[in-house]
Amino acid sequence: MREMSDTDLRHTPVRFLDMERVNAPFIDGIAAALADVARSGRYLNGPRAAAFETMLAEGCGAAHCVAVSNGLDALRLIFKAYILTGRLRPGDAVVVPANTYIASVLPLTELGLRPVWTEPDPLSMNLDWEAAERTVDADPLIKAILTVHLYGAPAWDDAVARRLADRGLLLVEDNAQAIGARTASGARTGALGHAAAFSFYPTKNIGALGDAGAVATSDASLAAAVRALANYGSDRRYHNIYCGLNCRMDETQAAVLALKLRALGAVSAARRERAALYQTLITNPLVVRPQWHPGAVWHQYVVRVEERDRFRRFLAHHGVETDIHYATPPHLQPCYAGSAPARGALPVTERIANTAVSLPVASASLSEVAAVSRLVNAWR
Ligand SMILES: *Cc1c(COP(=O)(O)O)cnc(C)c1O
Numbered sequence: 001m002r003e004m005s006d007t008d009l010r011h012t013p014v015r016f017l018d019m020e021r022v023n024a025p026f027i028d029g030i031a032a033a034l035a036d037v038a039r040s041g042r043y044l045n046g047p048r049a050a051a052f053e054t055m056l057a058e059g060c061g062a063a064h065c066v067a068v069s070n071g072l073d074a075l076r077l078i079f080k081a082y083i084l085t086g087r088l089r090p091g092d093a094v095v096v097p098a099n100t101y102i103a104s105v106l107p108l109t110e111l112g113l114r115p116v117w118t119e120p121d122p123l124s125m126n127l128d129w130e131a132a133e134r135t136v137d138a139d140p141l142i143k144a145i146l147t148v149h150l151y152g153a154p155a156w157d158d159a160v161a162r163r164l165a166d167r168g169l170l171l172v173e174d175n176a177q178a179i180g181a182r183t184a185s186g187a188r189t190g191a192l193g194h195a196a197a198f199s200f201y202p203t204k205n206i207g208a209l210g211d212a213g214a215v216a217t218s219d220a221s222l223a224a225a226v227r228a229l230a231n232y233g234s235d236r237r238y239h240n241i242y243c244g245l246n247c248r249m250d251e252t253q254a255a256v257l258a259l260k261l262r263a264l265g266a267v268s269a270a271r272r273e274r275a276a277l278y279q280t281l282i283t284n285p286l287v288v289r290p291q292w293h294p295g296a297v298w299h300q301y302v303v304r305v306e307e308r309d310r311f312r313r314f315l316a317h318h319g320v321e322t323d324i325h326y327a328t329p330p331h332l333q334p335c336y337a338g339s340a341p342a343r344g345a346l347p348v349t350e351r352i353a354n355t356a357v358s359l360p361v362a363s364a365s366l367s368e369v370a371a372v373s374r375l376v377n378a379w380r
Contacts, residue, residue: 013319014372017203018363026259030209033255040251045231048254053214055261056198060179060190062216064223067249068230071176071199074213075146076107077247078172078195081225082144083111084242087170092143095135097127097155098341098349100148102330103199104174108146109339116142117331117341119348124291125302126155133160136169144170149178149189151290151325152205152271152299156183156192170194175216179205180268182295190216200253203362205267205299206260212253271298274361274369281373286380287311288355300325303376304355312357314379320372323358 023030037048049067057065068074082088090112096104098117108115118135121128127147136142145164147155161171171193175181179198181189190196200212215226225242228235233244260267275290275298282289288304302325305311312322329349331340343350359372 014321014360014364014368016321016323016358016360019202021363022207025263026256029259030256033259034252037252037255043251044248046251046254048251048258049249052249052254052258052261055258056190056214057216059261059264060175060188060196060216062191062196063218064216064220066215066223066226066230067254068213068215068226069247069249070211071174071197071201071204071213072103072106073230073245073247074197074199074215075103075172075174076110077226077229077245078197078215078217078222079107079111079113080245081222081229082170084229085221085225088113088143091141093139093141094144094146095127095132095142096146097148097150098331098346099125099326099329099352100150100174101176101326102333103176104146104148105330105336109336113144114141115340117346117349119346120150120352122348122351124153124155124293125352126150126153129155129157129160133164136164136167142169144172145193146172146174147193148174148176149181151296151302152178152181153291153293153296154178154181154183154189154192156187156189158183158185158187161193165194172196176201176204176213177299178297180264181297184293184295186295191218194219195222200257205271205297205362206257206264208253209256210250210253212249212257214249268297271361272296274298274364274366275301277366277369278359278361278373281370282376284377284379287376298361300358301361302356302358304352305357306355308355308357311379315372315375318375320375321360324356325358326356327353329353 053065093114093116095116099120173196175190175196176199178189195217198214200208229244230247233240233242
């Protein structure tokens with residue numbers, strides 16, 4: 001490799017996430033789809049949401065899908081439906097990885113379920129299934145496992161999951177970051193457990209022009225309960241079987257998402273190609289690369305660096321934006337002060353929070369990834 005000059009290091013501005021670039025390939029289709037919806041006069045509970053539901057269900061291999069308002073609501077609806085149909089009761093405990101976005105935990109505490117904050121595997125940064133099984137063995141009040149496919153890497157162990165399901169535990173996936181991902185055995189996330197929540201927040205791998213989400217499940221009665229709950233609790237017009245919510249997906253978002261979902265394979269392949277390039281090019285021993293998973297869809301490419309702030313300042317000085325997912329884990333957020341484990345109680349989670357750095361992956365070109373890798377390797 002030729003020597004790197006100071007000029008090579010400077011003048012390589014790379015945005016962390018350029019939404020204009022992400023949406024550019026879809027812009028004409030989006031404009032046409034939005035005009036279509038506007039002209040149709042049907043903005044909610046219409047054919048576009050229904051078509052998107054069919055598409056997503058087929059795509060992930062679940063029998064049913066309900067298009068909803070966002071990813072947080074998808075999780076709330078799943079757990080609320082389990083409570084209303086008697087599968088869970090307030091006071092039941094749910095295993096949840098401690099290193100997740102707070103939206104994984106909020107629905108549990110809102111509904112009176114007890115989060116069992118669980119340390120991740122330090123290498124994969126995802127749920128350690130064998131440790132989770134030991135946790136379940138020790139606490140008979142645990143009735144469900146909420147797994148999060150963090151950063152787009154599937155968190156699943158077929159054998160342990162089967163044993164837990166055989167014991168009557170509910171397995172719920174937070175699939176907000178991993179649409180299109182596959183486990184080591186080739187199974188698709190979103191249809192691994194009993195129910196899954198999807199988010200189509202604009203920056204997710206498939207993003208709406210605002211908020212949107214979905215629930216996927218092969219349990220017909222759960223799907224019916226979620227669908228009713230999301231529409232004021234009504235199973236038919238003006239007939240309310242539950243005290244429900246309003247968590248529907250707009251027809252505009254469904255039309256945009258149907259367009260983007262068709263490109264899921266290409267979106268995942270582009271992210272995987274960029275992650276693979278980082279994985280080959282980054283050789284700096286001070287920068288720990290993420291564990292490679294062939295079925296991951298790389299919602300984020302997260303390295304770990306001891307002197308994170310200095311590392312980020314160095315990259316920023318050379319024009320490279322980075323981000324942190326997530327600097328403060330949910331159990332240390334002010335809203336959980338006094339009701340969650342104290343600082344120091346979840347050392348693996350806290351270490352990840354203190355050392356994680358996300359490099360540009362969603363909108364970066366391959367040459368930008370190469371330039372960022374050169375900078376990462378030049379850091380001392
Ligand atoms: C984005 C996200 C959510 C929440 O989705 P919204 O659509 O923003 O409500 C939940 N869990 C995880 C892991 C997420 O990344």
